[in-house]
Amino acid sequence: xxxxxxxxxxxxxxxxxxxxVEGTWIVxxxxxxxxxxxxxxxxxxxxxxxxxxxxxxxxPQKFQAKAQAMVDQYTVRTEVxxxxxxxxxxxxSDVYLIARLWQWWPILELEKxxxxxxxxxxxxxxxxxxxxxxxxxxxxHPGYEIVTSVTPNRSGEYGIVCNEFCGIGHHTxxxxxxxxx
Amino acid sequence: MANSAQHRICPSxxxxxxxxxxxxxxxxxxxxxxxxxxxxxxxxxxxxxRWPAVHLLPADFFYEALTAHGTGILIFxxxxxxxxxxxxxxxxLLKVRLATPRWAWLGFALxxxxxxxxxxxxxxxxxNVMFTSYVPMQAEPGFYLGLIVFAVGALIGCFVFLxxxxxxxxxxxxxxxxxxxxxxxxxxxxxxxxxIASGAIILIPTFLWSIGYISYIDPLMYKLxxxxxxxxxxxxxxxxxxxxxxxxxxxxxGAKPMSEKVSRMAFLLYILFLQLASAHxxxxxxxxxxxxxxxxxxxxxxxxxxASMIHGLTVPGSIEVAQRKKGFNKGLFEWxxxxxWGNPVFSGMFLSLIIFGFLGGISGVVMGVEQINLIIHNTxxxxxxxxxxxxxxxxxxxxxxTYFLIPTLFRRQLILPTxxxxxxxxxxxxxxILALFMMAAGTLGVSRxxxxxxxxxxxxxxxxxxxxxxxxGIVGIGAMIAVVGGAAYxxxxxxxxxFGKRVxxxxxxxAPAAPAAAATLTSYGAAGFAAPGTFALALVFLVSFVxxxxxxxxxxxxxxxLS
Numbered sequence: 001x002x003x004x005x006x007x008x009x010x011x012x013x014x015x016x017x018x019x020x021v022e023g024t025w026i027v028x029x030x031x032x033x034x035x036x037x038x039x040x041x042x043x044x045x046x047x048x049x050x051x052x053x054x055x056x057x058x059x060p061q062k063f064q065a066k067a068q069a070m071v072d073q074y075t076v077r078t079e080v081x082x083x084x085x086x087x088x089x090x091x092x093s094d095v096y097l098i099a100r101l102w103q104w105w106p107i108l109e110l111e112k113x114x115x116x117x118x119x120x121x122x123x124x125x126x127x128x129x130x131x132x133x134x135x136x137x138x139x140x141h142p143g144y145e146i147v148t149s150v151t152p153n154r155s156g157e158y159g160i161v162c163n164e165f166c167g168i169g170h171h172t173x174x175x176x177x178x179x180x181x
Numbered sequence: 182m183a184n185s186a187q188h189r190i191c192p193s194x195x196x197x198x199x200x201x202x203x204x205x206x207x208x209x210x211x212x213x214x215x216x217x218x219x220x221x222x223x224x225x226x227x228x229x230x231r232w233p234a235v236h237l238l239p240a241d242f243f244y245e246a247l248t249a250h251g252t253g254i255l256i257f258x259x260x261x262x263x264x265x266x267x268x269x270x271x272x273x274l275l276k277v278r279l280a281t282p283r284w285a286w287l288g289f290a291l292x293x294x295x296x297x298x299x300x301x302x303x304x305x306x307x308x309n310v311m312f313t314s315y316v317p318m319q320a321e322p323g324f325y326l327g328l329i330v331f332a333v334g335a336l337i338g339c340f341v342f343l344x345x346x347x348x349x350x351x352x353x354x355x356x357x358x359x360x361x362x363x364x365x366x367x368x369x370x371x372x373x374x375x376x377i378a379s380g381a382i383i384l385i386p387t388f389l390w391s392i393g394y395i396s397y398i399d400p401l402m403y404k405l406x407x408x409x410x411x412x413x414x415x416x417x418x419x420x421x422x423x424x425x426x427x428x429x430x431x432x433x434x435g436a437k438p439m440s441e442k443v444s445r446m447a448f449l450l451y452i453l454f455l456q457l458a459s460a461h462x463x464x465x466x467x468x469x470x471x472x473x474x475x476x477x478x479x480x481x482x483x484x485x486x487x488a489s490m491i492h493g494l495t496v497p498g499s500i501e502v503a504q505r506k507k508g509f510n511k512g513l514f515e516w517x518x519x520x521x522w523g524n525p526v527f528s529g530m531f532l533s534l535i536i537f538g539f540l541g542g543i544s545g546v547v548m549g550v551e552q553i554n555l556i557i558h559n560t561x562x563x564x565x566x567x568x569x570x571x572x573x574x575x576x577x578x579x580x581x582x583t584y585f586l587i588p589t590l591f592r593r594q595l596i597l598p599t600x601x602x603x604x605x606x607x608x609x610x611x612x613x614i615l616a617l618f619m620m621a622a623g624t625l626g627v628s629r630x631x632x633x634x635x636x637x638x639x640x641x642x643x644x645x646x647x648x649x650x651x652x653x654g655i656v657g658i659g660a661m662i663a664v665v666g667g668a669a670y671x672x673x674x675x676x677x678x679x680f681g682k683r684v685x686x687x688x689x690x691x692a693p694a695a696p697a698a699a700a701t702l703t704s705y706g707a708a709g710f711a712a713p714g715t716f717a718l719a720l721v722f723l724v725s726f727v728x729x730x731x732x733x734x735x736x737x738x739x740x741x742x743l744s
Contacts (some may be wrong), residue, residue, distance in 0.1 A: 004361040004438050004499075005274050013441035021492070021498060021710045025719055029490040032723065033483035038729065040475045042735075048742045049552055049706060055467035062442070091222050112384045115742070120467075125402055126315050128628070132643060134740045135626040136467045137558040141400050146467035151742030155717050159643025161636075163559040163628035164651035165311050167318070168240055170199050171633040173608045176641045 002102040020140035051138065051148055063121040067096035071106050079107060079176075086178070094119060095146075097160075097175070099140045101167060104160045104175025112155045112179050121145040128164030137140070137163060152179040187278065193684065194432070194589045202272035202345075206265045207592055208289055209338075210583070213261035216296060217576075220253025225660070228615075231658025233634060233650050240632040243311040247630060249300065252311025254541070255295045255571065256331070256414065262579050263369060263421045264292070264338040269590075270366035271345035277354040280344030287739035288337030296329025298323055311630060313411060316387065316398045317573055325388035332377045332384070338368045360514050361438050361445065362431070365424030366576055368448040373417045375456055379409025408459035416455040418571060419489070420448065422533065422578035426496045429530040429578075432585055433521065436499040438713065451487035454480040461545075464554035474551045479556065486546055493538045494719045497531075498712035505711075513714040529581025529605035536609060537574030540616050541566060543726050553733050556740060559630075561653075562623025569616040572663070577609055580670050581617045587674065593681030601673050608666025614659030622652035622734075 002009030010016055018026075044050050068078035077087040085106040089095050098105045099124035110116055120129055122142040129138040134154075138146065160175035188199045223246045229237040230246075238246060272279045279285060301323075302308050308320035346367070349355060359367070383406040389395045425478055427444070430436040460477030480486060497517075504516030521527045544566040548557040557563065584601060587593055595601050626648050627634055634645055634653065667731050710716055 003435055004444075005431045006360050006428035007355045007357045008361070008441045009437075010441075013358065016440055016442060018443065019439050019498075019711050021441055021712050021716050022495065025494045025716065026443070026487070026491060028723060029487045031287050031488045032727070033479075036546070036550070037475075037479050037482040039734070040479070043552050044471060047552065047586070047738070048494070048744070049555060049737050049740060050471070050744055051465055051552075051555060052744060053470050056212045057468075060469070083640065107641075125318050130559065130626065130628060131741075133646070135556050135560065135624070136740055137555060137560065139558065141467060144401060144467040149742075149744045151744075153741055159641075161626070161628055161631075161643060163631065165244070165316075165318075165630040167309075168244070169638075170241065171631055171636055172639040173642050174636050174639040174641050176643075178608075 008025075021179055026166050047150075052146075054147040056145045057143060058121060058149070060123040060142060061120070063096070063119070063145055064098060064123065066119070067098050069104070070094070075106075076109065084176070089116070092116065098123060098125065098130070099129065099162070100111040100124055100161070101148045102130075102169035102173035104162070104173065107176045107178070109178040109180060110152050112152050112181055115149050115151045118150045119145055119147050126164045127162050127166055127173070132159040132161055132162040139164065155179045155181045191223065191589045191592075195467070196273055196589055198278040198590065199272045199278045201285070202268045202279040203590065203614070205279065205285050205289065206268050206586075209261050209265035209268070210586065210590075211678070212289075212293060212296075213265065213579075214256050214671060216253050216257035216261060217667070217669050219300065220250055220577065221664065222259055223247075223250035223253060223367075223670070225664050226250075226662030228657055228664070230632065231653060232660075233653050234518055235657065236633070241306065241309065242631075243632045244311070245303060245306050248311050249303045250330075252299055252303065252358075254576075254606060255311055255312055259297075259418050259421075259579075260335050260414070261292065261411055261570070262741075263334065263417060264289070264581075265372070266421055266425065267338060267342040267366055267370060268345075270360075270363045271342050274347070274360050274363050275349035275355050277345060277349035277352060279660050280341055284337055285341040288334040289342065291334030291337065292331050293334075295327045295329070297327070297332060298330065299327030313407065314387070315407075316390070316400050316403045319391055322388055322391045323724060325384050325391055329381065329388060331592045332380045333733075335373065339373050340371050342366070354545055361441060362424045362428045364445055365420055365427060365448055366620035368451050369417050369420035369424065371452050372413060372420055372456060376410055376417060379406055379459075383407045383410065401466060404466065404618045405459070405463060406494045408462045409456065412459040412461060415453070415567070415575075416458065417476045418575040419455065420451050422537075422575045423448075423489075423492045423496075425578045425582050426492070426530055429526055429581060429585070430496055430500050430503075433524065433527045433530075433617050434500050434503040436503040437708050438499050439502065443491060447491040447495075448486040450484050454485040454488075457481060458485070458549070461549045461554075464549070464551055465558045466624030471551060473582045478551055478554075480548045483546070486542075488539075489542060490719075493534065493542075493722070494715060496534060497718065498715040501712040501715045507532050513717055515712060525584045525601050525605050526581050528602075529577050529584070529609070532605055532609035533574055533578040533581065535578055536577075536616075537614050538722055540613060541574050543729055544620055545570060546726075547730055547733050550730075550733070553737055555743065556733075556737055557623060559628065560623035561627045561629045563621045564629050565616045565619030565621075565623055568612055568619065572612045573609055573616070577605060577612075580608065581605060583670070583674055586685050587677045587681065591678050591681075593677045594677045594684060595673060596681050597673050601671050604666055604669045604673065606666075607669060608663055609657050611662025611664070611666050616659075618655040618659060620654065622649050625649040625652065627653060676680060
C-alpha cells in the first residue's frame with residue numbers, strides 16, 4: 001500500500017486531481033498570506049509606528065561629540081551625583097542617546113505629543129534600546145547611527161533597558177527618560 | 182547489489198537496514214541524545230536562574246550556561262538527529278546501501294570533534310557570547326573553530342545523503358519517484374547546504390578575526406550572514422520534522438498522502454523561500470531598507486507560511502482519511518478520538534504538530550511583521566516563540582520518532598512503557614506553558630538573555646510590573662515540568678538501548694487488528710470533503726491566527742509614534 005514512506009503508487013502522481021479540502025484550504029491560506037503581506041506597506045502609508053530607514057555610518061568619537069554638544073547646550077539638571085545630565089532639548093530638534101558599557105547616556109526629557117529626531121549609536125558592542133513600559137525595541141550597533149522620529153504619547157517616567165546581551169554588567173545597563181505634559 | 186550479510190529486514194516493520202547505515206544512524210542518534218542531555222541540563226540551570234524567586238546562578242555562569250544551552254540544543258542535538266534522519270530517509274526508505282560509508286564516518290567524527298571542542302571551550306568560561314556570538318564581542322578561537330569543524334562534518338553527511346539517492350536511482354532500488362518523506366529530507370538537505378555555506382562565509386572570517394588575522398568585522402554584515410546560518414538551521418528542523426510527521430502518519434496509520442502533488446509543492450516552497458527568514462532578526466536594525474525587510478521577512482508574500490499551513494492540513498488530513506477508511510467514520514472527530522493516544526509515537530507527533538502550529542507558527546509570523554517586531558524584538562517573547570517551534574515542534578517530533586526507532590533500529594523493547602506513554606504529554610505541556618508565559622512576559626517588556634529582571638546594581642532604577650514577575654515564575658514551573666519530560670525521554674531511550682529486552686527475529690509483533698467495517702465502507706467524509714474534521718480544525722487555526730494578528734496591530738497602534 002502506498003504511503004509517505006514508499007514511492008507513490010501512481011507513477012504520474014502529479015496528475016492526481018486536487019482534493020476539495022486541500023483546494024479550499026490552499027485558496028484560504030493564499031488569501032491570508034496576501035492580506036498579511038499587504039498589511040506592511042499599508043501601515044507604512046496609514047500607520048503611525050514605522051521605524052525610519054535613515055541611518056549613517058559614524059565613528060563612536062563623532063557621535064559622542066554630537067551628543068556632548070546637545071548636553072552642553074540643553075542640560076537642565078543632573079541626577080545620581082552629577083553623573084547623569086538631564087537634557088531638555090527643544091521640540092522638533094535632534095536628540096542623541098549614547099549606548100555604552102553599561103549605561104544609556106544622558107537622560108532625555110521630552111514633551112508629550114511633540115516630535116523629536118532621536119539618534120542612537122553604540123560606543124562599543126551591540127546594545128538593545130528597549131523603552132519601558134511602552135516596549136519599543138530598537139537594535140543599536142557600533143559604527144551605525146540610526147535616526148528615527150519619535151512622538152511620545154504618554155507623559156511620565158520611562159526606563160530604557162538594554163536587551164541585547166553586552167557582557168557581565170548587562171543587567172545594570174538601565175537608562176531613564178522623562179516625558180512631560 | 183547488497184547481499185544479505187550487508188543488510189537486514191526488520192521483522193516487525195519490514196524496513197530495510199543497510200549495515201553501515203544502521204550503525205551510522207545509531208551513532209548519530211546516540212550523539213544527538215547526549216547533546217540533548219548536556220543542553221538540557223544547561224537549560225534547567227538557565228530556567229532556575231530566570232525564575233525570579235530562585236535566581237540560582239551568578240551572572241557569569243548564567244551567561245555561560247545560556248551559551249551552552251543554545252549551541253547544545255539548537256545546533257548539536259538537532260543536527261546529529263537530522264543526519265540520522267537523512268540516512269534513514271535515503272538508505273532505509275529507498276532500500277539501498279549507503280554511499281561512501283567511510284566518508285559518512287569521517288563526517289560523524291568531525292561533527293563530534295567540533296561539537297566537543299565548542300562545548301569544552303564554552304566551559305572554560307571565556308566565551309560567554311551567546312549562541313549568536315555577535316561581533317564585536319569576542320569568543321576564544323576554539324569556539325568558532327569547533328562550529329566550523331562541526332559544519333564540515335554535517336556537510337559531508339549531506340553529501341552522503343545525496344550520493345545515496347544517486348546510488349538508489351542508478352541501481353533501480355525503487356520504482357517511479359522517491360517517497361514523500363525522502364523528498365522532505367531532500368528539502369532539509371538542500372536547506373542544510375545553504376545553511377552551512379552561510380556559516381562558513383561568516384564563521385571562517387570571524388575565527389581569523391579572533392586570532393588577530395583580520396582586524397575588523399562589520400557588526401551589521403556579521404548579523405545578516407550569521408542568521409543565514411542561525412535561522413536557516415531552524416528551517417532544516419522544520420523540513421525535517423514535517424517529514425517526520427508524514428513518516429509517523431504512514432507508520433502508525435498507513436496513511437497515504439492526500440495528494441503527493443500538494444505536499445511536494447509545499448516542500449518546494451520551503452526550498453525557494455524558507456531561508457529568507459534570516460531577515461526576522463534584522464527588523465529593527467539600522468541601515469536596512471523597509472522594502473528589503475518586507476520582502477524577506479514575509480518569505481516573499483508568505484509563501485513559506487502557506488506551505489506550512491498546507492502541511493498542517495495534509496498531515497492530519499491523511500490520518501483522518503486513513504482512520505475513516507478503517508471505519509472510524511462517525512461525526513467530525515471520531516477518527517481523532519479513537520486515535521492511539523497511548524502510543525507515544527502518535528501522541529508526540531500530534532502534539533508537535535498542534536503546538537508548532539498554534540503557538541510557534543502564529544507567534545513567529547506575528548513577530549516577523551516588520552512593524553510589530555518593534556514591540557517584540559529581543560524581549561523574552563522571542564525565546565517563547567522558538568521553544569514552541571524547536572522544543573515542541575522539532576524536539577517532540579524527534580522524540581516520537583525515537584520511540585519507533587528503538588524497537589526497529591536498535592531492536593530493543595522500551596523499558597518503562599507506562600512512563601513512555603506519558604512522556605510526550607509531560608514534555609509537550611511543560612514546554613507549552615513555558616513558551617506561552619515567556620510570550621506573555623515578553624509583551625510586558627521582559628528582556629531575553631538577561632540575568633536579573635530587577636536590575637540590581639544599576640545606577641538608575643526601573644521596575645517591571647508585578648505581573649511580569651508572576652509570568653516569569655510560571656515560566657519556571659513550566660520549565661520544571663518540561664525537564665521532567667525531557668529526563669524521562671533520556672531515561673527511557675538510554676535505558677532501553679542499554680538494558681531493554683532484545684527484540685528477537687522470531688518475535689513478530691501482532692499486526693494491528695483490521696477493523697471490521699473496513700471492507701464494506703466505500704464512501705467517507707462529508708459534503709465532498711474527504712477530511713471534514715481536519716478542515717474544521719484548520720478553520721479554528723485560521724480564526725485564531727487572524728484574531729491574534731490584528732490584536733498585535735492594535736497594540737502597536739497604541740505606542741509612541743515612530744517615523
